[in-house]
Every structure is written in C-alpha cells, then in structure tokens.
Amino acid sequence: MFDTNQAKTNALPDGVGVGYKPQHFADLIHNAGAVKWLEIHAENYMGEGGRPLAQLRHLAERFPISVHGVGLSIGGEGPLDADHLARLRRLVDWLDPAVFSEHLAWSTHDGAFLNDLLPLPYTQATLTRVADHIDQLQEGIGRQMLLENPSSYLTFEESTIEEPEFLRQIAARTGCGLLLDVNNVFVSATNLGYDPRRYIDAYPLDLVQEIHLGGHDEDEDDHGRPLLIDSHGRDVADPVWALYDDTIAAAGPRPTLIEWDTDVPDWPTLEAEAARAAARLEKVPA
C-alpha cells in the first residue's frame, strides 16, 4: 500500500483543463481563457528531445500539468513492462507533474501493444492483479496515481463485482486516488443498460481528484439498442453535462478536463467548451 502521507499534494486547481494538442501551443501561451491546466499523454513525450519536449518545458512553466498514461496496461494478465515503467519514472522525475493517472484497462499482451483501452472482468483474481500492478507503479514512480474508469461496450460473464465497488476496493488496497470520467459512466451505463446516477451514487466520490468530460458517437448494436462509442471527437453531450452537474453537486468542485482527441477543433471552440465546464464548476460551493 502506497503511503499517501508521503505523496505529493494534488496541485491541480479546481478549474478546467484541456488535453494538450501541439496545434494549440501559441493560443495557450497568448489566450488560454478558461483553461487553467493541461493534460498530456505520457507516451507522446518519451522521445529524447525536439519540439515535443521543448513545448512541454515551456508549457510547464505556465500551467500545472497532469500526466495521463495510456500504455502501461495495468489490467494486463502479464507483468508490467519494466522498460515502460522506467520511462514513466523518467518523465515524472523530469516534469514533476501535478498528478499522474492511468486506466483500469489492458493494452499489451504477449509483447504486442494494441493501442486501445481493453476491458477486463471484475473478479477477486483481477482485483488482486490490478492492485499488485498499481502498487508496483506507485513504488516505481514514487507517487500516488489516479485510476480512471473505462467506457464499456460489453460485459464478461465471469464478472462478480460491480465496477464502482471494484474501484473502491482497489483504492483501499493500494492508496491510489481516482479519476472519474463522467462521459465513460454515461457511455457504459447506456451500453450496458443501467442508470448512470446509480453508478455515481455507488462510486467513492471522496477519492476523486480529477474528472474527465468528452464527446461520444452514437451507433446501434445487433439488436437495435443504442451503442455509444467513446470517440473524444466532438462536444460533450447534454445528458453528460447533466450527469456532471449531479456529480459535482455531490462531490464538490473537482479539477475537470475536456478531452477532444480526434477531429480536434480550433482553439476558440475548445476554449468555449472549457468555459462551459468552468461556468458549471463555479456554481458549486467548495
């Protein structure tokens, strides 16, 4: 169990951040508007030098940075990739970010990285494995991590534990914090046919140190039921904003990220989306 008393204090402000895209570099320096912090994908900043690291060095002088890993495969059946863990440590040591987060998912198996956040069943066995991997990660990078809930398109017949309870037990065993992706809750609830508000009610909101919001696409499954895809390619849907309002009303204000990773819009569009979140956040008493 990671000793959170020795952990770095969460330095993300209770404001709104955006996922950083290089095309927005100049706008961020001159006209950040509602955007108070930035999130980067760790794996995009593991080169030796050049523009990515130069931009990041510049931005880190102006904004708190959240490092979001998308490739460690914490939910993998095999051992964590020691080389990748060392690269994460190097990045975190250099950048000293406000927070580090990763996903309840797997992406690497038998040496192949599949570049997607793949699902795992929720059982006592997977709970133990994920907790062991998080212990190893937190020891490896020398700080607490936040664990993010996935968007789900299907379920495992072998699962025996509800996702909020699974996350609660992982956090209790490892001392990790949580990153609550409200869009993922809405997507999973719609796809798997449950009430997203029941999920939020069951979720340990006191452990949430960051919230994600993003856009999803709408499709249908083989039986004509709605199948939402977590695409991060458009604005946040109205029912997700409503679920966000309920979440921060219950949890209090939390640092909130707008994720827009495909069909990336121009800066005024992205900043306006951040301002929408900021206006909602400001209405919530601290």
Added chain:
Amino acid sequence: MTVTQTDFRAGLMDAARPVPPGLSDAHGAGAGKRFDVYRNNVAVSLTEALEQAFPTIHALVGDEFFKAMAGVYLRQSPPASPILSQYGATFPRFLSGFQPVAHLGYLPDVARLEQAMRESFHAGDAAPADPAALQDLPPDRLMSARLILAPATRLVRSPWPIHSVWMATNRDGPAPTPGAQEVLITRPEFDPLPTLLPAGGADFIEALATHSFGAALATAQRGTPDFDLTTTLGALVAGRAIARITEG
C-alpha cells in the same frame, strides 16, 4: 466461462474469428457487434499512426491502398511498445517483401527516408558549434580535428532518387529522374530537413563518426575523386548538425 487476454487478442486481430464466448451484450446475448468496437479502435488507431509516420508513402499509393496495406502490416507486426512514435520501424522492410508494391522499387527506400526523418524529429537536442570555429582552424589542425554531429543527424543512401520523390510529393518539386541519391537529414530547429548530398557526401559524413576530418575527407575522395567538400560542409552547417569540434 473465462475469457483470457490471449483469446481476446486473437479475436481482435482477426475479424474472421468468432467473438470470444463469455463476452455478453449485458442483455442476455453474445457481444456481437460490440466486440467490433475494439477491433475497429485497434485497426484504425494503428493505421493512423502509420499514416502519420509515412505521409509520403500514403500520398504515393493513395488512401485506400495504404489503409489495406497497413491492415496487413499491423496484423503481422503490431507495436512492440506503447510509444507509437516508434511504431513502423520495420515498415520499410515489410514494403520490400510486399508483393502488391513490388513494381514500386523505390517505395521501401522512401519509407526509410521518412523513418529517418521521424527519428530525427524525436532525437536529443544539441546546440550547434560556432561555424566560425571551423573556418578559423588552421588547415593542419582542421585535418586532425573531429566533428561531432548532432543526435538528430541521419543519412539515407538509395539506388533510387528518393530525395526527388520526397520533394515532388511534399514540396511540389519536379518529377524525379532515375539515379541513385544520398540524403542528409538535419534538424536546424524542430523540423527535420532532407538535403540531397553531392557524390561522396554520405561517405564523408559517415566516416566523421569514427575518423578525423582529414581521414573522412580522404575516404570520400577515394570513392569520389572530385568530391565537393564545400557543398557537403555547407549542408551540415546550414542544418546546424555540427555539435562540437574537438582537437587532440
């Protein structure tokens, strides 16, 4: 029923396989099309990574063909690490053996050029040496000095006119004519710059890694008696590729 990650991965990478049993749509039926979301995410995201890495190959063969070819490559060579900026290092070799592009003999070497440019983009930083230091050195000391090149420097040699192909595709350059070309890649600031070298230029620059300036010059002149040192040095200086000049 347990679904192992071996089962899951096998189903992901082969759309002809049935969806692993043990996955459900949460409404009492199998996962069906829901599993395709993951299949699609993997194939689309890795194809996009290859497209970003090899934009010239993409332009040369066209979007539809590139996507089909990427689908073959990513199934036989999925990424070995989560750093996607390194994915595709074996793509040039794959192109050499991929029958449908066998008639485009230059394609693998154009891909090697793009791979070298991508390596240059992410390579370590180095402040350039003052070019005046090179000019100010007396000839005998210059001949025994070592030129240390920036980490972002790369060389690609080809029996094909790869620089002309790259320029025609990306910079509206004239149509390529047959002939071997040697390309120097430098990174003057953040964007890699491919420069066509005169004959012997690659021999000279390659020899600099292990030899003195004078020995490298002799190497180049052995293969190319009229070796154009001025143009070659000019390309290194313009590309800010000479990081240090050491003597002794």
